[in-house]
Amino acid sequence: MDREETQAILVFDARDIVGESLIWDENRKTLIWVDIIGRRIHLLDPDTLDHQSWQAPDLVTSIGLCNDGGAIVGLQKDVALWDFGETFRMIAKIEPDSPNTRLNEGVVAPDGSFWVGTMENNIGPDDLPLDISRDAGRIYRVDTTGIVEALSTDRFGITNTMVWTADDIFVTADTTKNQIFRYRWDRVQSRITDRRPFFSGFPRGLPDGSCMDAEGYVWNCRVAGGGCLVRISPDGVLDKVVELPCSWPTSCAFGGENLDTLFVTSARFTMTVGHLQANPHEGGLFAVRTGARGTPTNRFG
Secondary structure: OEEEOOOOEEEEOOOOOEEEEEEEEOOOOEEEEEEOOOOEEEEEOOOOOOEEEEEOOOOOOEEEEEOOOOEEEEOOOEEEEEOOOOOEEEEEEOOOOOOOEEEEEEEEOOOOOEEEEEEEOOEOOOOOEOOOOOOOEOEEEEOOOOOEEEOOOOOEOEEEEEEEOOOOEEEEEEHHHOEEEEEEEEOOOOEEEEEEEEEEOOOOOEEEEEEEOOOOOEEEEEEOOOOEEEEEOOOOOEEEEEEOOOOOEEEEEEEOOOOOEEEEEEEOOOOOHHHHHHOOOOOOEEEEOOOOOOOOOOEEO
16 A cells, blocks of 8 residues: 655635535536535636636535536435526435435436435534434435436445446445445346445545546545545555545545546535634645546436
8 A cells, every 4th residue: 555645735725614526527627516515516627716606505415417518416305407507407306205314425327317325414404513313324316307216225324435337336435334335236227236345444534425547446535534535446455545635525536638637625514613723724625646547527318
């Protein structure tokens, strides 16, 4: 295992409460991500630092790109289509009979559907943290017509990380368990089966969002004080650790002209005033050259 000495830099001082769901739009040459509790969606050109943001009508938990140039967005309970304007067109509601759950991770899959995970809601009406008392989370698939299917009966504390390998292996995490799992994905039956441990027990922080590089290695953000990224081999072995200048990295994506810059969002949720005064860039967007390259972003539709 190598410890990467490459210096990560602050690209944009977003001051997100919970920055998440980072993606690269190769058509616009921009990064797009959400601030869950800030209820806003960001768009940033990392070269010029031209920045736009939009307010969402609710907690905004994830975002993906669509074939038509728009986006698909996970809100607190709803999945919506959005055209980078003021209108969010709801196409699906997830777990409508479970008022105490919310959406969390959401990513467009290789088949053009939108996969989204749930969890017991940990954000109060005052935006302060709530305790998670049970494994209430599941993973769902939303197709282009808005039909929702549960992909398995497995339960999660916090659903995080969604990446797919070329041989139809699906990798996902339960943050509360410090566990990353692998499943076999049956595209025909729209099911994930044969859950097995993939990467667990890493002592720094907990697993949050991930992306995959062109060699099939998984890059995972270590949230809750981890302050780093880990690169994991296709067979689940730790390859390297990349240090970051933030303590709660949340989501990562390869971007830039050659997909050779790894960008990372972060959070400042639950941090004390004293900590933020000493570490003012928590919640920022960072970049690091890792020597790896990514692959194009999947699109809904």
